[in-house]
Amino acid sequence: MDCGLHLFLQVVQGKWKINLLWAIHSGIKRPGKLQRKIPNASRRVLDAQLNQLMEHGLIKKVVYDELPLKVEYELTELGESLIPVIRLTAQWGEDHRNELQHLLKL
């Protein structure tokens, strides 16, 4: 159990990784659109996080052979397998929304 938890944390820790996976799953696949979806992160930081997600096999980069060059990110099979897990975490947040907003002073 500890080992599974460790592996999960190894690949998703990093400030915007879960947000990026969720955004790509939601159909936001172009680098510029991901940046607009997560405006609090700099492009440099997002690129570094995207590279790590690729290195860890959760997403892949598809470069279309057209001009101007078109780049899109897609979830790999492994990345897709994380979606139900991320959905459950989001559901937990929704289920405790009032309490959490109060505690976080939002």
Place this chain on the structure above:
Amino acid sequence: MDCGLHLFLQVVQGKWKINLLWAIHSGIKRPGKLQRKIPNASRRVLDAQLNQLMEHGLIKKVVYDELPLKVEYELTELGESLIPVIRLTAQWGEDHRNELQHLLKL
């Protein structure tokens, strides 16, 4: 969905928070024992993370009226509600263990 995900990330992001919640759930409740369970983190960092978890209502500190002073952490009801979510993340790691260990070059 985005909002729930945001709330979840707000309370669990921080390098050792999920590990701390899981350890406390597993019965490791004393500050010193938590430190030994997570030796890579300094005591100062763990204390800061424990304080944030308290602030966000996921754990509480119980101080026993004895000498030497005995301090234990416990999950709150809200913290307990996160356990099935953490269990699912760990299960995902277990289910993809070989693949992840290979990708992470462990």
